[in-house]
Amino acid sequence: MADVRVRFSPAPTGFLHVGGARTALFNWLFARGAGGEFFLRIEDTDVARSRQEWIDGIQSTLTWLGLGWDGPLVLQSTRFDRYLAAADQLLASGHAYECFCTEEEVKERSDAAVRAGRPPGYDGRCRALGDDERAALRTAGKPRSVRFRTPDEGSSTFADVVRGEVAVEWSTVRDFVIVRSNHTPVFFLANAVDDADMGITHVIRGEDLIDSTHRVLAIRAALGVEGRPVYAHLPLLVGEDRGKLSKRHGAVALEDFRERGYLAAALLNYLALLGWSPDDDREVMTLDEVVAAFALERVTHSPAFFDYQKLDWINGEHIRRLDLPDLVAAVLPFARARYGARLDVAVFEAAVALAQERASTLVQIADQAEFLFVDHEEFTITDDGWARLVATDGVDAILTAAATHLQGCEWSAEGVDLRPVLAALGLSKTAANKRAMPALYCAIEGRPHGLPLFDSIVLLGRDGTLRRIERARARLATTR
């Protein structure tokens, strides 16, 4: 088998979202599994819409995900001469022709056709222009684009790894522009030329591009390129409204997942499961395991919806499987952003260890540990937490008893165990768990949900814990 060469070729007209990332991932997985190469090609032929910041963003996101590419980045904007030469070749061979219709004219006639009940698209007006007519229009200074002449009859067919045979009648495909009137090449041309020049063996992309394949293949053939790549069109990722993912339809920048505390490995794991599944029941997998199990033949046919709840679950599973030092390193940036200089690394590590078994995102871990790194004077209880605390029967007695115990007890998780204290207050186990404990959580950790209380108290320290209980009691007094 010839060496596998694939590419991920986004247009730099926006941030990379889950759809693009999934396409990049499948290409990368396929290349990795086949021992082939994975290239990154930026399709920036539409100069007006392409932006350097998006090119940078795509690269940094791919890097964060760990989907590194081989060789230098290919920028189509640096290869315009090559595409234009190919267009000249097509012009010379009669596969393309000069079109003097302006964009507006084409649109007007297309709209009129629709109103008249005919199909939209270019009507082929400049198809049969004679040499003299063409020359006249040229000297008249009419803007000129180049159109590819699609066959009048017959059909186009290609074999798709996931779709099977894909065919379309040429009579339903209008002539299309390959060079704009501003002399810049269009997607179809650049795509066909580059896939050939780069020796791309497999084209793996979204199903929204399936119809364009016939046109690219026609250009490729007209250019005299031997053979064609293997195509694999992936089912689309859809938004909540079941529409193709776009900014309007729930697309979220991949960078947001990073900021919200998702692990790249977990995101990749989940993305791999959207439109593909291994031939066994595994779901939580490392990237290496996914590479080993991946097969284009197992890609599904129907669109998939991105489920954040399942992502949260998978992320939690990955967090739980991380070695503590790695998890600490992953949470550290979030911790530094939140607690700044107050961060105590030793305490932080202990807190992360406590959070590891319960958290589903890195942000959650940082949030749960936050109470350990807040100045006692600035410590506040959330509104929810305060409401809960205030509503607890005998809360003042509970806090007082806890403080009394903590003043003299041995400073260990066993020593600070407040259960005997609550029992001595006459609280049943249920009452202690359901009512008293939440109040203590709120007073000490500032929120009703968080790290295990007794371990937290030990980490907070005797002085700090007592001050927090005292603050809660004082606030309680003024509230009454």
Next chain:
RNA sequence: GCCCCCAUCGUCUAGUGGCCUAGGACGCCGCCCUUUCAAGGCGGUAACGGGGAUUCGAACUCCCCUGGGGGCACCA
């Protein structure tokens, strides 16, 4: 309007004629465990869009319908 594609629990999916009274996972519900919550354990809820045809036998094959999606740009 025309072309193309898709169709199993709420969601992601397994399933390629009998192993399916349809399996797994997330979610949801219940119970257990328990230092609240979470995590964990156990159990439960829930689907083959409809109609024909082929066959001894259809989730799996074919046709029609319905529904959904994609494309028809001087975007990619």
